[in-house]
Amino acid sequence: MQAAFITESGPPECIQFGELPDPSPGSGEVLIKTEAVAVNPIDTYIRSGAIAMPRPDTYVVGCDVAGEVLEVGSGVDRFQPGDRVWGTNQGIHGRQGTFSEKVVAGAEWLYPIPNGVSSETAAAAALVSITVGLGLYQHAKLQSGETFFVNGGSGGVGSIAVQTAKAMGAKVITTAGSDDKAEYCRSIGADLVLDYRQADMDEQLNAYLEENGKIDLWWETLREPNLERTIPLMEKRGRVILMAGRDAKPVLPLGPFYTNDLSLIGFAMFNATSAEQLAVAEKINKLLANGALVPPIGLRLPLSEAAEAHRQQEAKTLEKSSPLLGKIVLSA
Template structure:
């Protein structure tokens, strides 16, 4: 099979596109003919060496996939040949990734693609959708009618948070960096969309949440969270969700934090159990069937151009170039 992989960490040019042996099929695994995969920031961190994990060599890149079942192991119960499936959480904990024509994935990490959803959409919404769902519901306990603030409402996870929060009856306030992205965020369903370049941003956030007495859930997507600023905008018993910023060392004002019964919730999607991720995935599938879920596909590359896709992801994640709207998807 053809695959995008590396044998040493470094810049995007370490990615090779060549033949590798077809993956072996374990008893609980499903062999998927891959139709689409998505690029996530963590893929670039592993490739660059910024996140140091023990990886197989050669290491096939990628967490997300969507495709069709070609074979099943002897103990597989949930899927059969011909089923369309999507999944995430690959390329971690010793597992090979998904940037290949064929992928062998344990059935516990796979979900049926619902009727009417194409493979590019399924792959694009995989990691970001599950991440947003875990943060909102498992960790922050979102309730209908609450006010959710999303710092970056058109990024992969940010857009997913907007969609899921609105589908659950929340009021959503989000920030963006351009007029074009403002329109995109409004189309996702955000009730109030603010320009994060504005000199009056904090006043505007507080004014938007004033009738609620503050923010119930603050979802932070930035790599340098401003916790001290955030705490002053939270409602009593509010929850601040952190999912980025490995090297950040923000100030935490303890007084207003504990006297307002606030919670600071940090989580990483790949720590969630298969059952927890399945709850998220099945809810996402139901929302799709009800017309309340989708995923934005930004640019589509052939798998052979995985290095170019990684460069584009890094430009937008690290250099904040703002040239990408939606997820990067690759097709074998």
């Protein structure tokens, strides 16, 4: 099979594309004919060595996959050949990645693709929707009628968070850095979109909160979170989700934090069990099936251009130099 792989850490150019042996499913595993995969920031961190994780010597990059079941190993009863499936959580904890024409994955990490949903859509939604679902459903327990804020509503996580929170009945506030991105955020359900380029953004936000009530759940996506700014904007017993800023050491205004019964929540998707992720995936599938969740796709490439896909992802995530709106999806 053809695959995008590395044999050592390094820049995107270290990704090779060539022939590797076809994998075979073992007990509890499923062999998938890949139709679509998607790029995530964590893919680039693992490839570069910025995140140290155990991995095979010849390591196929990528976490997300969508495609058709070719074969199932012993003990698998949830799937059979011909089923369409999507999944994530590959390429980590020593598991092989997904940027290949055939992928073997544990059945516990796979979910059926709903009828009428494309493999592109399923792959684009995979990691980001599981991440958002874990945050909103499991960790923060967002309730209908609450006010939800997320930075960057047109981004990979942000766009899914806006749509999911809206489907859960929340009032949604987000930010954007261009007129096109702001319009997109409104089109997917954001009640208020703030232009973070504007000097009076905080004044606009405060005016809205004075009229509509403070924020119940704040989802922080910035690499340098400013908790001194965030805490005063929170409703009593509000929750702040932190899922960015590995090296950040923000100041925490302790007084207003504990006197308002606030909670800080930190989580990483790859710490969740397969059972926790399955429970979230079932909710995601309902949203995908009824059209309430449509991940934006900003760039489509063939699998052979995996190195370019990683360059584009780094330009967007690390360099902040890309106007790209949405996920990068590759087809096998």
